[in-house]
Amino acid sequence: MYRYDRHDQRVVDERVAQFRDQTRRFLAGQLSEEEFRPLRLRNGLYIQRHAPMLRVAIPYGLLSARQLRMLARIARTYDRGYGHFTTRQNIQYNWPALERVPDILADLATVQMHAIQTSGNCIRNVTSDQLAGISPDELADPRPYCEIIRQWSTFHPEFSYLPRKFKIAVTGAQRDRTAAQIHDIGLQIVANAAGERGFRVYVGGGLGRAPMIGEVIREFLPEADLLTYLEAILRIYNRNGRRDNIHKARIKILLKAWGREAFAEAVEAEWARRDSDALRLPNDEIARIAAHFAPPAYAPEAAADRLDPAVETDPDFARWYARNTLPHKVPGYRAVHISLKSPGRPPGDATADEMDLVADLAERYSFGELRVTHHQNLLLADVRLADLPVLWQALRARDLAYPNVGTLTDMIACPGLDFCSLANAGSIDVARQIQSRFEDLDYLYDLGELRLNMSGCMNACGHHHVGHIGILGVDKKGEEWYQIQIGGSSANDASLGKVLGPSVPKEQVAEVIGRLLGVYLELREEGERFLDTCRRVGIEPFRDRVYAELEAAA
Amino acid sequence: MSGAVLHVEGRVLEADPWVQVADDAALPDGPALVSRVRWQAMREALIARGAPVGVVLTPGDAVEEIAADLPHLACVALYFPGPGEGRPYSAARLLRGRYGYRGEIRAVGEVLIDQVHFLKRSGFDVLALRADQDVPAALAALETFSVHYQPGADEPLPLFRRRAAS
Numbered sequence: 001m002y003r004y005d006r007h008d009q010r011v012v013d014e015r016v017a018q019f020r021d022q023t024r025r026f027l028a029g030q031l032s033e034e035e036f037r038p039l040r041l042r043n044g045l046y047i048q049r050h051a052p053m054l055r056v057a058i059p060y061g062l063l064s065a066r067q068l069r070m071l072a073r074i075a076r077t078y079d080r081g082y083g084h085f086t087t088r089q090n091i092q093y094n095w096p097a098l099e100r101v102p103d104i105l106a107d108l109a110t111v112q113m114h115a116i117q118t119s120g121n122c123i124r125n126v127t128s129d130q131l132a133g134i135s136p137d138e139l140a141d142p143r144p145y146c147e148i149i150r151q152w153s154t155f156h157p158e159f160s161y162l163p164r165k166f167k168i169a170v171t172g173a174q175r176d177r178t179a180a181q182i183h184d185i186g187l188q189i190v191a192n193a194a195g196e197r198g199f200r201v202y203v204g205g206g207l208g209r210a211p212m213i214g215e216v217i218r219e220f221l222p223e224a225d226l227l228t229y230l231e232a233i234l235r236i237y238n239r240n241g242r243r244d245n246i247h248k249a250r251i252k253i254l255l256k257a258w259g260r261e262a263f264a265e266a267v268e269a270e271w272a273r274r275d276s277d278a279l280r281l282p283n284d285e286i287a288r289i290a291a292h293f294a295p296p297a298y299a300p301e302a303a304a305d306r307l308d309p310a311v312e313t314d315p316d317f318a319r320w321y322a323r324n325t326l327p328h329k330v331p332g333y334r335a336v337h338i339s340l341k342s343p344g345r346p347p348g349d350a351t352a353d354e355m356d357l358v359a360d361l362a363e364r365y366s367f368g369e370l371r372v373t374h375h376q377n378l379l380l381a382d383v384r385l386a387d388l389p390v391l392w393q394a395l396r397a398r399d400l401a402y403p404n405v406g407t408l409t410d411m412i413a414c415p416g417l418d419f420c421s422l423a424n425a426g427s428i429d430v431a432r433q434i435q436s437r438f439e440d441l442d443y444l445y446d447l448g449e450l451r452l453n454m455s456g457c458m459n460a461c462g463h464h465h466v467g468h469i470g471i472l473g474v475d476k477k478g479e480e481w482y483q484i485q486i487g488g489s490s491a492n493d494a495s496l497g498k499v500l501g502p503s504v505p506k507e508q509v510a511e512v513i514g515r516l517l518g519v520y521l522e523l524r525e526e527g528e529r530f531l532d533t534c535r536r537v538g539i540e541p542f543r544d545r546v547y548a549e550l551e552a553a554a
Numbered sequence: 555m556s557g558a559v560l561h562v563e564g565r566v567l568e569a570d571p572w573v574q575v576a577d578d579a580a581l582p583d584g585p586a587l588v589s590r591v592r593w594q595a596m597r598e599a600l601i602a603r604g605a606p607v608g609v610v611l612t613p614g615d616a617v618e619e620i621a622a623d624l625p626h627l628a629c630v631a632l633y634f635p636g637p638g639e640g641r642p643y644s645a646a647r648l649l650r651g652r653y654g655y656r657g658e659i660r661a662v663g664e665v666l667i668d669q670v671h672f673l674k675r676s677g678f679d680v681l682a683l684r685a686d687q688d689v690p691a692a693l694a695a696l697e698t699f700s701v702h703y704q705p706g707a708d709e710p711l712p713l714f715r716r717r718a719a720s
Contacts, residue, residue, distance in 0.1 A: 005717070007701045007713060007717065008701075010700060010701045011699065011701050011703075014698060014699050014700065014701070015699075018698050018699075022668065025691075030688070035637065035666065038637070038638055039668055121638065121640070148714075151703040151713070151714070152703055152704060152712070154703055155671075155672075155699060155702070155703070156703075156704055157643060157647075157671075157672045157673075157675035157676045157702075157704060157706050158643045158644055158647050158672075158676055159640070159643075160640070160643075160672050161638055161639060161640030161643065161669075161672075162640055163640070227712075235644050235647075238640050238641065238643070238644050239616075239641055239644050243613075243639070243640075243641075273652065275651035275652050276651065276705065276710070278705050278710060278711050278712055278715060279704075279705065279712055281714075282714075282715075285714045285715075288714075
């Protein structure tokens with residue numbers, strides 16, 4: 001992974017000093033609440049329902065064991081012993097005291113971490129594919145480009161006061177696992193006819209109140225021009241994005257207002273008029289950064305690894321192996337998901353003790369590194385086949401081997417009403433309802449790949465628009481109701497879900513999902529996922545069943 | 555109400571020669587900062603006046619509109635209606651980089667301590683702070699970061715082109 005040199009270290013150290021001073025001025029009354037707000041936000045600090053919430057950056061989801069131990073220590077020392085991993089591969093703490101946040105940042109800086117630009121109207125933490133560097137379907141490792149973007153975007157003088165937040169994702173695989181098309185900019189590594197490496201550039205995706213799928217503004221951008229082109233897009237946005245209405249300020253609104261072609265032309269014209277090529281990436285800089293992501297020292301003898309037949313035939317192990325481990329491009333290795341979606345667990349949460357355990361396991365079995373996934377799980381990327389049984393035992397003993405990855409109950413969810421001051425809905429409560437109703441793993445496996453995404457409000461942190469099934473919490477006269485959508489996707493075939501019909505009361509959410517699944521099981525054709533059936537038959541059969549039965553029950 | 559005027563080199567300008575003139579006010583004898591509207595309406599007269607003239611651009615005024623006039627302008631003041639306004643940073647960058655403007659670029663309006671570092675890097679050279687801002691703190695904030703990844707007015711090359719040498 002990327003290791004800071006003294007320059008990088010100095011940036012985060014100076015950031016700690018800056019934020020310490022800003023916090024001091026706020027507490028001393030020299031900065032008003034209104035003036036402090038954008039300063040704390042661009043450091044990931046929100047004022048929430050119970051206490052401040054601090055979002056710490058995990059650049060493109062990559063962590064060392066040492067860093068994870070620090071996250072555990074912070075959870076214990078400054079919070080209530082746990083953290084929440086987010087869809088953008090960050091971690092959030094729900095209970096830090098404002099005056100101690102500078103100390104948290106100082107602790108983070110000792111392990112080359114920070115909370116820079118994890119919120120606010122600036123370029124946010126860059127996200128990527130949790131299978132970067134190991135996936136058989138990968139054209140090139142996206143992480144070096146992510147790191148290059150991270151450095152370029154850190155305290156960018158021109159683009160630190162954008163109209164609104166700005167999210168970038170980079171994928172290097174054929175199968176997009178980064179939700180690139182729902183980012184402000186999604187970059188997909190591609191090769192041109194000459195075999196040169198570059199990027200397909202998507203712009204204008206985003207969820208929230210006006211969800212949109214990004215559009216391609218350039219089919220092939222040479223890799224050397226990554227930053228010069230990003231500067232052109234950002235300048236067009238910074239100068240022209242709406243600043244009069246927070247709900248119309250994202251780049252997606254500008255792109256829609258101008259149309260894709262006019263927007264693309266404006267970017268190309270801006271790019272052509274750049275005053276310097278200093279930001280063109282020399283090959284040796286790309287190589288220098290890429291060297292930080294060189295493959296670990298895989299054991300050549302691993303190719304001969306076989307699972308112990310005694311373990312392999314254990315049905316519990318077999319289920320875990322089938323669901324929670326993935327193929328690796330190196331023979332004899334697997335990637336191992338650690339599910340943070342077991343029954344009773346708030347989706348994406350991990351305790352400090354669990355983080356310590358995972359750090360130990362990463363050191364023992366996966367070259368001392370791990371990843372945070374877009375689906376709010378953890379991943380040990382480089383585990384030898386022969387180590388799987390003992391790893392499984394260690395995880396299972398601590399409720400970290402629940403074999404539901406990729407199934408209905410591996411849901412994406414925001415923290416909801418329990419923590420967030422924006423939420424209308426108790427996402428965690430509903431998650432628990434769904435987890436307990438759908439505990440039968442064989443039923444879940446029979447349903448196949450299913451993405452259930454849940455947001456507590458229309459800001460859509462839980463990505464409900466792009467779930468195969470999406471759940472949105474709405475407030476009806478002080479009561480929690482839930483709107484159900486179906487048919488969304490954030491993968492290569494990205495689409496927005498369609499609203500099923502009137503929202504349903506909280507206690508019926510799991511029941512409604514059960515009916516949707518019943519329709520699917522009746523109508524599906526060979527090999528069809530829930531999403532495929534939805535797309536083929538449309539929303540009506542689902543709607544009819546759900547509401548007919550609800551009326552019958554009423 | 556205006557406060558201290560800083561130069562990004564790290565000093566307070568004790569005597570500020572520039573006077574910002576309302577559209578309906580009479581012009582002073584010395585250096586005058588006028589609105590873009592007044593500049594465009596009275597361009598020839600302002601040039602003929604024989605004293606330095608500058609233009610105040612609001613965030614919605616595109617620098618392209620005055621690009622051809624830059625040789626006549628000793629100062630371009632970019633107005634911040636609030637501290638979260640971001641367009642003036644791009645305006646300054648374009649004035650310096652695209653149009654090669656070497657006159658004064660001044661930040662006016664809601665200019666607070668925590669913006670000054672970005673302003674300096676974007677090509678501003680004079681910062682007219684909001685009246686309540688602490689001057690020593692603002693001067694210190696010019697040096698908040700000693701390492702910069704991006705090129706800027708203070709450093710033509712990105713860090714990746716300087717790492718090996720430094």
